[in-house]
Amino acid sequence: MAKGKSQPKVKKPPQRTCVGCRQIKSKWDLVRIVRTPEGAVEIDPTGKLSGRGAYVCPNRECFDLAVKGKRLDRALEVTVPDEVIEKLALSLARYERL
Numbered sequence: 001m002a003k004g005k006s007q008p009k010v011k012k013p014p015q016r017t018c019v020g021c022r023q024i025k026s027k028w029d030l031v032r033i034v035r036t037p038e039g040a041v042e043i044d045p046t047g048k049l050s051g052r053g054a055y056v057c058p059n060r061e062c063f064d065l066a067v068k069g070k071r072l073d074r075a076l077e078v079t080v081p082d083e084v085i086e087k088l089a090l091s092l093a094r095y096e097r098l
């Protein structure tokens with residue numbers, strides 16, 4: 001697939017905003033949460049899943065902030081059900097230790 005896009009020189013890693021604390025960080029320091037085209041919401045460790053993504057710091061505080069402020073819902077343009085929130089929180093705990 002040839003892409004005709006000419007990109008400006010980028011030397012810094014891509015930056016994203018955490019939906020919890022709103023800090024701008026390198027993409028690699030954040031965890032991507034994705035809403036897949038099938039409508040599932042999950043953590044995307046590779047950052048390559050298609051779908052609408054939101055980024056959050058890999059810690060529970062930021063995640064809770066994102067959930068409580070409905071920022072995660074807004075970023076993903078979907079209402080994330082409680083059971084999915086719990087699943088995400090559990091998955092996120094794995095990244096916290098890295």
Ligand SMILES: [Zn+2]
Binds near residue numbers: 020021022056057062
């Ligand atoms: Zn954060």
